[in-house]
Amino acid sequence: MSSWFITSRDDALDLYWRLQVLYIQTVTRSQEEDRTRSRGVYAISIAAEMVSMQIQNLRVYERRGLVAPDRTSGGSRLYSLDDIDRLHRVRELLAEGLNLAGIAHVIALEDRVRHLEGRLRRRDGADAPEPGE
Numbered sequence: 181m182s183s184w185f186i187t188s189r190d191d192a193l194d195l196y197w198r199l200q201v202l203y204i205q206t207v208t209r210s211q212e213e214d215r216t217r218s219r220g221v222y223a224i225s226i227a228a229e230m231v232s233m234q235i236q237n238l239r240v241y242e243r244r245g246l247v248a249p250d251r252t253s254g255g256s257r258l259y260s261l262d263d264i265d266r267l268h269r270v271r272e273l274l275a276e277g278l279n280l281a282g283i284a285h286v287i288a289l290e291d292r293v294r295h296l297e298g299r300l301r302r303r304d305g306a307d308a309p310e311p312g313e
Contacts, residue, residue, distance in 0.1 A: 220250030220258030227259035231267040238267065244280050246270055246287060 227249075228235045241247050242257070247266050249257040259267075266287070273283045 217261040220260045220263070222259040222264070224249075224257045224259065227257075227264060227267065230264050231271060233267065233271065241267065241270060241280075244284060246280065246284060 222230065224235055224238055228238055238247070238257075238259075242249065247259075247263050247270070249259045249263050252258060269287065269290075270283055273286055278286065
């Protein structure tokens with residue numbers, strides 16, 4: 181394709197397949213980032229330092245179900261970037277005056293909204309017209 185204009189069916193098909201490849205690369209990259217964000221890599225001492233909290237608070241938050249770090253085969257906690265984000269959110273909600281029970285409800289509702297938004301995006305994507313329609 182030597183110009184910005186699609187002048188033939190072959191140009192249109194070429195553009196379509198190039199866009200498909202870019203889309204697949206983007207989706208694959210996004211899935212890899214999601215896996216990396218959810219994999220536990222930080223020991224409890226590092227996680228506590230990252231969120232400026234005491235180690236015992238992280239243990240309490242786990243017992244209350246606010247965070248669920250991975251475990252090594254020896255039982256040590258490993259926190260992911262998603263866990264760190266969750267702990268930052270807990271900190272924000274504590275600063276706003278919520279107790280741990282209230283924080284659990286807020287986080288559950290936020291998770292539910294994210295889940296439903298994802299379903300909507302997938303549904304809207306499935307309803308999108310096929311190229312050429």
